[in-house]
Amino acid sequence: MTDAKTMEAAVHEYVAAFDAGSPERVAALFSDDASVEDPVGTEPKVGQAAILEFYIASMQTGAKLRLEGPIRVCGPYAAFAFSVLLNLGGKDMHVDVIDTFKFNDDGKVVEMRAYFGPTNMHGFS
Template structure:
């Protein structure tokens, strides 16, 4: 199992890579056969190529991630709350999300699950308590 520090660092690397629109760096955080279910309940993206494509498309929106509170680490998993800020037709939009990563012993993400739904979209970028 990777150390808590390594899992926390992987989450920070994920956010940084997303925010500089670097889908290769995001893909390289995942195991070759990893699954990305974003949002939970939708068909998963499976494997490096599908994961790269999903993130490349997501980054084209110009969305940026903002961590909210500390990364939670338990067993081989990390959970973290964040907001996604983007503009749709020049209107600022925020999506509140919680992601859960599961890691393998090599420190790669084998499963990513993103929790958000229609009620987590809001106009503007008002801070939450």
């Protein structure tokens, strides 16, 4: 199993890749056959091409991530709370999110699930 330090480093790289505006760096965290269900309940994006496309679109808003509190590491899972910070048309907005990452033995994310909904979206109206 991937160790806790590797999983924590992957979460920090996820945040840093958003700071750098690099969807390629985010996609590189995932396995070839990974699935991204963001938000939970929507059709998962499966595979590198779909995941890269999803993060290219996500980053077009200039979204940055701010980690909130310690990363929880549980077996092959990392779970973490964060805010997505956006500025659209000069207006600050943010979304409260909790993600879970499931890792394979090579330290790649095989399954990502993002929990957020309408009550977690602030400044949009």
